Amino acid sequence: MSEKKNAVIGQSGGPTSAINATLAGVIEGCLNFEGIGTVYGMKNGVEGFLREDFVDLGKYFEDKENFEKLCMTPAAALGSCRLKIKEKEQFVKIFDVIEKYNIGYFFYIGGNDSMDAVAKLEKYRAQERKDVDVKFIGVPKTIDNDLCITDHTPGYGSAAKYIACTVAEIARDCAVYTQKAVTIVEIMGRDAGWLTASAALAKEITGMGADLIYLPERPFDAQDFLNEIRNRIEDTKKPYVIVAVSEGIKDKNGEYAAKAAMSGAVDTFGHAYLSGTGKYLENLVREKIGCKCRSIELNLMQRCASHIASKTDIDEARMIGNAAVKAAENGKSGRMMAFVRENAPEYKISISDIDISEAANLVKRVPDEFISEDGKNVNEKCISYMKPLIAGECAVKYKDGLPLFFKF
Amino acid sequence: MSEKKNAVIGQSGGPTSAINATLAGVIEGCLNFEGIGTVYGMKNGVEGFLREDFVDLGKYFEDKENFEKLCMTPAAALGSCRLKIKEKEQFVKIFDVIEKYNIGYFFYIGGNDSMDAVAKLEKYRAQERKDVDVKFIGVPKTIDNDLCITDHTPGYGSAAKYIACTVAEIARDCAVYTQKAVTIVEIMGRDAGWLTASAALAKEITGMGADLIYLPERPFDAQDFLNEIRNRIEDTKKPYVIVAVSEGIKDKNGEYAAKAAMSGAVDTFGHAYLSGTGKYLENLVREKIGCKCRSIELNLMQRCASHIASKTDIDEARMIGNAAVKAAENGKSGRMMAFVRENAPEYKISISDIDISEAANLVKRVPDEFISEDGKNVNEKCISYMKPLIAGECAVKYKDGLPLFFKF
Numbered sequence: 001m002s003e004k005k006n007a008v009i010g011q012s013g014g015p016t017s018a019i020n021a022t023l024a025g026v027i028e029g030c031l032n033f034e035g036i037g038t039v040y041g042m043k044n045g046v047e048g049f050l051r052e053d054f055v056d057l058g059k060y061f062e063d064k065e066n067f068e069k070l071c072m073t074p075a076a077a078l079g080s081c082r083l084k085i086k087e088k089e090q091f092v093k094i095f096d097v098i099e100k101y102n103i104g105y106f107f108y109i110g111g112n113d114s115m116d117a118v119a120k121l122e123k124y125r126a127q128e129r130k131d132v133d134v135k136f137i138g139v140p141k142t143i144d145n146d147l148c149i150t151d152h153t154p155g156y157g158s159a160a161k162y163i164a165c166t167v168a169e170i171a172r173d174c175a176v177y178t179q180k181a182v183t184i185v186e187i188m189g190r191d192a193g194w195l196t197a198s199a200a201l202a203k204e205i206t207g208m209g210a211d212l213i214y215l216p217e218r219p220f221d222a223q224d225f226l227n228e229i230r231n232r233i234e235d236t237k238k239p240y241v242i243v244a245v246s247e248g249i250k251d252k253n254g255e256y257a258a259k260a261a262m263s264g265a266v267d268t269f270g271h272a273y274l275s276g277t278g279k280y281l282e283n284l285v286r287e288k289i290g291c292k293c294r295s296i297e298l299n300l301m302q303r304c305a306s307h308i309a310s311k312t313d314i315d316e317a318r319m320i321g322n323a324a325v326k327a328a329e330n331g332k333s334g335r336m337m338a339f340v341r342e343n344a345p346e347y348k349i350s351i352s353d354i355d356i357s358e359a360a361n362l363v364k365r366v367p368d369e370f371i372s373e374d375g376k377n378v379n380e381k382c383i384s385y386m387k388p389l390i391a392g393e394c395a396v397k398y399k400d401g402l403p404l405f406f407k408f
Numbered sequence: 409m410s411e412k413k414n415a416v417i418g419q420s421g422g423p424t425s426a427i428n429a430t431l432a433g434v435i436e437g438c439l440n441f442e443g444i445g446t447v448y449g450m451k452n453g454v455e456g457f458l459r460e461d462f463v464d465l466g467k468y469f470e471d472k473e474n475f476e477k478l479c480m481t482p483a484a485a486l487g488s489c490r491l492k493i494k495e496k497e498q499f500v501k502i503f504d505v506i507e508k509y510n511i512g513y514f515f516y517i518g519g520n521d522s523m524d525a526v527a528k529l530e531k532y533r534a535q536e537r538k539d540v541d542v543k544f545i546g547v548p549k550t551i552d553n554d555l556c557i558t559d560h561t562p563g564y565g566s567a568a569k570y571i572a573c574t575v576a577e578i579a580r581d582c583a584v585y586t587q588k589a590v591t592i593v594e595i596m597g598r599d600a601g602w603l604t605a606s607a608a609l610a611k612e613i614t615g616m617g618a619d620l621i622y623l624p625e626r627p628f629d630a631q632d633f634l635n636e637i638r639n640r641i642e643d644t645k646k647p648y649v650i651v652a653v654s655e656g657i658k659d660k661n662g663e664y665a666a667k668a669a670m671s672g673a674v675d676t677f678g679h680a681y682l683s684g685t686g687k688y689l690e691n692l693v694r695e696k697i698g699c700k701c702r703s704i705e706l707n708l709m710q711r712c713a714s715h716i717a718s719k720t721d722i723d724e725a726r727m728i729g730n731a732a733v734k735a736a737e738n739g740k741s742g743r744m745m746a747f748v749r750e751n752a753p754e755y756k757i758s759i760s761d762i763d764i765s766e767a768a769n770l771v772k773r774v775p776d777e778f779i780s781e782d783g784k785n786v787n788e789k790c791i792s793y794m795k796p797l798i799a800g801e802c803a804v805k806y807k808d809g810l811p812l813f814f815k816f
Contacts, residue, residue, distance in 0.1 A: 015581045044586055074577050080584040165715055165810055172483040172813060173423045173712040177490070178452055183708075205810045299704045300591075304581040307573055308715055310809060390809035401718060401798035402573055402613045405580060 004037035005104025005133070007325075009057065011141075012045035012110035012117070013082070015075035016155030017162075017306040018317035019109055019141045020406070023077060024070045025321020026107050026139065027057050033329055036105060041408065044079035045110070046117065050093055054101070055408050069406040071314055072396050074306035076109075077408055085117050091124045098134050105135050105328045109321070111142035111153075115336050116360040122334030123357070135333040137324045138356050141317070143303045145194035148362040149354050150338035154320055155303070157313030157389035160198030162305040163187060163298060164390060167209050167244060168202035170296065174240040175208065180233050181292040182241045182285050185210065186278030188302050190248035193217050193366045195302065197378045199244035201390060204383050211241050216248035217366050218375040220257045225281070226288050228376065233291055247277045257281075307403050311392025316349060323351040336360075347388035412445035413512025413541070415733075417465065419549075420453035420518035420525070421490070423483035424563030425570075425714040426725035427517055427549045428814070431485060432478045433729020434515045434547065435465050441737055444513060449816065452487035453518070454525065458501055462509070463816050477814040479722055480804050482714035484517075485816055493525050499532045506542050513543050513736045517729070519550035519561075523744055524768040530742030531765070543741040545732045546764050549725070551711045553602035556770040557762050558746035562728055563711070565721030565797035568606030570713040571595060571706060572617075572798060575607045575652060578704065579616035582648040588641050589700040590649045590693050593618065594686030596710050598656035601625050601774045603710065605786045607652035609798060612791050619649050624656035625774050626783040628665045633689070634696050636784065641699055655685045665689075715811050719800025724757060731759040744768075755796035 007030045011019055023041075030039040041055040042048040055078065060066055070077060085091065098106070108118050118138035125132060140147050143159035167185060174183050187196040193215030202209025212228055214220060232241045249257045258280035278295035285293040316339065324337045335353035342348040370382035397404045415438045419427055431449075438447040449463040450456040463486065468474055478485060493499065506514070516526050526546035533540060548555050551567035575593060582591050595604040601623030610617025620636055622628060640649045657665045666688035686703030693701040728745045735743055743761040750756040778790035805812045 011584075015584050044584075047586065073580065075580040076584045079586070081586070161809055166709060166713070168810055168813070169482050169712040169714060170708055172481065173708050176419075176423050176452075176484045176488040178455065178487070179490075201810065205808045206813055207815070208813075294708075296707045296709075297705065300578055300581050300702075301574060301704075301709070304577040305574070306577060387808060392809065393804075393806055396801075398801055400613045400795060401569055401800065402576055402609065405576070405614055405616075407615070 004035060006038045006040060006102050007036045007105035007107065008040040008042055008049065008054070008101070008103050009107045010042040010045045010049060010109065011076035011078045011080050012108060012114040013080060013142065014111065014303060015080065016141050016143050016303050017074050017158035017309045018155040018313050020073045020077045021071040021314045021317035022109050022139050022141055022154055022321040024067045025318035026109070026324055027061060028067060029322040029325025030105070031058060031061060033325055035329065040101065041078045045081035045083065046085055046094070047081040047083045048079065049097060050090065052097055060408065066406060069397065069404055071318060072306055072309070072394060072403060073405040074304040077406060084113060085120060094121065095129050095132060098132060104133055107137050107139060107324055109139045109141050111140070111144070112147060112361060114138065115140065115147070115356055118336070119334065119357040119360045135328040135331070137328050137332070138336040139320055139324045140336060140338070143195060144189055144192055146192035146363045146365070147359060148364045149359045151341040151349065152339055152389055154313060154317035156194060157310035158306065159195055159302045160201065160386060161310040161390035162302055162308050163195060163198045164201035164205070165308055166298060167199045167242065168206040171202060171208035171242055174242060178239055179292060180239045182229055182233065182243065184243045184245060184278045184281045184293070184295040186245055186247055186276055186295060186297045188298070189216065189246050191216055191363055191365065193246050196244050196246040197366055197370070197382055198386055200378045200383060201386060204387070209242065210244035212243045213377045214243065214245040214249050215366055215371065216246045216250065217371060219252040220249040221252070222257065222284060226284065229285055229289060233289070243281065245277055245281060249277060307396050309394050310390045311394050312389055314394050320351055327353045412443060414446045414448060414510050415444045415513035415515065416448040416450055416457065416462070416509070416511050417486070417515045418450040418453045418457060418517065419484035419486045419488050420516060420522040421488060421550065422519065422711060423488065424549050424551050424711050425482050425566035425717045426563040426721050428481045428485045429479040429722045429725035430517050430547050430549055430562055430729040432475045433726035434517070434732055435469060436475060437730040437733025438513070439466060439469060441733055443737065448509065449486045453489035453491065454493055454502070455489040455491045456487065457505060458498065460505055468816065474814060477805065477812055479726060480714055480717070480802060480811060481813040482712040485814060492521060493528060502529065503537050503540060506540060512541055515545050515547060515732055517547045517549050519548070519552070520555060520769060522546065523548065523555070523764055526744070527742065527765040527768045543736040543739070545736050545740070546744040547728055547732045548744060548746070551603060552597055552600055554600035554771045554773070555767060556772045557767045559749040559757065560747055560797055562721060562725035564602060565718035566714065567603055567710045568609065568794060569718040569798035570710055570716050571603060571606045572609035572613070573716055574706060575617050575650065576610035576614040579610060579650055582650060583616065586647055587700060588647045590637055590641065590651065592651045592653060592686045592689045592701070592703040594653055594655055594684055594703060594705045596706070597624065597654050599624055599771055599773065601654050604652050604654040605774055605778070605790055606794055608786045608791060609794060612795070617650065618652040620651045621785045622651065622653040622657050623774055623779065624654045624658060625779060627660040628657040629660070630665065630692060634692065637693055637697060641697070651689065653685055653689060657685060715804050717802050718798045719802045720797055722802050728759055735761045
């Protein structure tokens with residue numbers, strides 16, 4: 001039997017509500033695998049790895065309850081970074097540290113950039129350091145759901161659930177008055193409209209929600225938007241209109257809608273004022289139509305409101321973390337873990353792994369077949385795709401009225 | 409035994425997560441009281457009452473489960489209004505409708521303006537229509553917690569819980585990077601800082617939260633604010649700073665901080681651009697300090713995020729609704745229901761009723777004894793006051809991943 005090797009796990013990119021569930025899954029897998037000795041956590045992703053800033057993860061999980069607590073803690077518990085490794089010295093240093101700490105398993109949880117980092121490390125190993133026995137495995141996470149090949153990404157379901165729930169609640173709030181009013185909800189996703197699309201679930205499931213949904217996949221036409229609002233605000237039975245809009249909508253020239261309109265606006269410092277997309281549409285409606293209008297930016301809450309995380313998402317995120325260890329156990333390296341949805345009426349997912357260099361640096365947008373004909377909403381096919389991802393509620397533990405979080 | 413009289417219930421003012429729990433309590437009380445015949449709901453408060461737009465509430469609650477569903481539905485299920493009754497004809501019309509529908513009990517759930525309406529109706533009855541046997545009872549609700557005499561208002565606890573929970577989650581999100589960054593969280597409450605104060609519960613309970621809390625009860629000094637940020641951002645152990653700020657902070661001249669600074673700023677329409685307070689502070693930090701800074705407006709979610717409602721708040725809101733019926737049964741009129749906190753180590757509330765004319769139109773601000781000496785936070789006394797109000801989680805029912813709401 002071969003000597004034990006150590007494992008290291010890192011988190012990178014923007015936080016999500018599920019990234020710690022994946023971390024829990026990887027840790028669990030490592031602790032259960034005989035072939036692994038110490039399980040290190042790198043603080044702040046490769047940034048911490050490069051400065052050898054490690055946490056001995058094993059000692060935190062002698063109490064198994066901590067896994068549950070970690071799963072329900074938002075944002076990367078090990079810290080995150082935005083560092084892109086590209087310099088030769090960085091690769092050299094990383095392999096030095098790998099050897100120094102006898103690391104045989106390198107797990108990296110992150111989005112597109114992180115998968116790219118793993119792909120590069122694998123390539124470097126294959127080309128320059130074949131002598132080092134280390135497996136590199138990427139585990140996807142991103143609320144944006146814009147990674148290719150995997151059916152969806154861990155983190156998306158919880159963000160989608162937060163958005164759908166919040167839009168449903170906002171719709172109730174907007175419905176109480178008889179005065180005509182427009183509410184614009186600005187949602188994250190610069191290039192892909194998956195998060196904005198999830199606003200459609202509010203009306204689908206609760207009967208009240210967004211009336212119009214503007215994705216970055218379709219060019220935004222301000223005149224057409226104003227016509228839509230005018231027509232809808234005239235509906236006497238329903239005086240409120242709710243619009244879900246991606247922060248990344250662009251006009252037909254590919255210019256951010258808000259940027260194009262706001263050029264020339266300055267603040268008291270004399271600096272160009274860059275309005276958010278929601279605020280831009282709010283001002284547009286107020287100026288051109290004159291009715292009451294407010295905009296709401298869902299902001300960071302989309303990625304950190306773990307108290308309303310999707311159980312499906314959290315369970316799957318933990319599973320995919322666990323599966324990453326299995327893949328490494330089986331000798332795989334340079335792979336990204338991925339969800340495969342079974343082609344069946346009931347939602348069912350299996351976990352697979354794919355060549356990480358195929359997945360990195362590609363953006364998966366909402367496909368044409370998911371967008372309604374007029375381009376201002378999503379269709380039944382998109383709803384069917386999204387609906388199972390927000391299903392189920394987690395048993396969040398509370399203390400004194402607030403969720404219990406885990407801290408290293 | 410006297411003939412049965414009918415009851416009518418209305419909701420008014422801004423929505424909260426608990427206003428429907430109070431409605432449920434009043435309906436329950438009315439349906440259980442032999443002396444009441446039909447229980448009407450007025451659509452959109454007195455607006456609906458004036459046009460005789462009523463719902464027969466009894467028939468919706470043969471299934472008792474609907475009470476639970478109503479309790480967990482955000483925003484006024486009967487609709488709301490902002491109408492202030494002041495014209496003589498309005499009073500005449502209201503009493504005509506009262507007689508026409510044989511109404512003996514008039515319950516109105518709302519904030520300051522609504523309590524004022526009830527006080528006026530009682531006064532009009534006493535002065536002009538002593539012949540009409542009708543009891544007017546006001547039941548308070550407001551997320552702002554700014555009503556006098558009552559210990560707190562139904563709706564505040566749930567809003568405070570949402571704010572504290574969200575600030576705790578945001579703190580986790582902010583803590584993942586090593587880059588220095590400031591996050592400003594703008595919270596509702598133009599004149600009273602109760603909601604902003606509740607951000608303090610995040611750090612108190614979860615260990616991470618707002619570092620600075622700016623209430624409208626203290627004049628805001630931009631220079632001092634910048635000094636605070638500068639000092640804190642230099643702390644190498646904790647690169648992030650979180651600021652909770654009331655939308656209503658004013659400078660020493662009583663001018664809204666954001667307004668004073670933004671005068672002169674114009675948008676592309678040439679209109680004065682009125683920034684939110686959070687956005688103003690964000691720009692200020694970015695301009696004067698130059699570090700990464702973002703602002704987050706908690707917006708409508710503060711008053712409608714019923715999925716994270718405080719059980720204490722929802723239970724009490726229902727109880728106070730029930731108690732309102734008891735007060736009317738006992739022949740009281742022109743009263744506002746109020747919470748009285750027992751002077752004991754354990755949190756305990758009893759329900760009382762007070763002369764509504766004493767409570768209406770007064771604003772209860774955060775008292776000096778609750779504010780820290782430097783004026784940039786709240787103290788232990790304030791924490792002790794707020795903490796029990798966010799305690800407990802409601803058993804929210806979900807369908808397909810989203811909360812089940814009630815609809816008339």
